[in-house]
Amino acid sequence: MNKNIWERNVYSKKKQVNIFPFPGVISFFKKKNFRNKSKINILEIGCGAGNNLIFLAQEGFNVSGKDFSDSAIKIAKKKFNQKKLKYTIKVGDVK
Numbered sequence: 001m002n003k004n005i006w007e008r009n010v011y012s013k014k015k016q017v018n019i020f021p022f023p024g025v026i027s028f029f030k031k032k033n034f035r036n037k038s039k040i041n042i043l044e045i046g047c048g049a050g051n052n053l054i055f056l057a058q059e060g061f062n063v064s065g066k067d068f069s070d071s072a073i074k075i076a077k078k079k080f081n082q083k084k085l086k087y088t089i090k091v092g093d094v095k
Helices: 004-009 023-032 051-058 070-082
Strands: 041-045 062-067 088-091
Touching: 004 070, 023 051, 041 051, 051 062, 051 070, 062 070, 070 088
Parallel strands: 041 062, 062 088
Antiparallel strands: none
């Protein structure tokens, strides 16, 4: 798949910019009852607009993400900053 398709057809046009994390992510992390969440680092490759990472940061985890869409990362950073959450997210490929 051409990585520019998501940037050109989706994120730059602010389409499919969800506000909720995936239900499977919520279910997994809620069921596990993690202790010392602040010591657990989570990396999401292909984080898009950051919905999963925002949920996890709000739960107390250290979050990092990477996505090749510059627009998606800008959207994610804005959301994180509005909620005053700590994060590390960058534009890039994972080759």
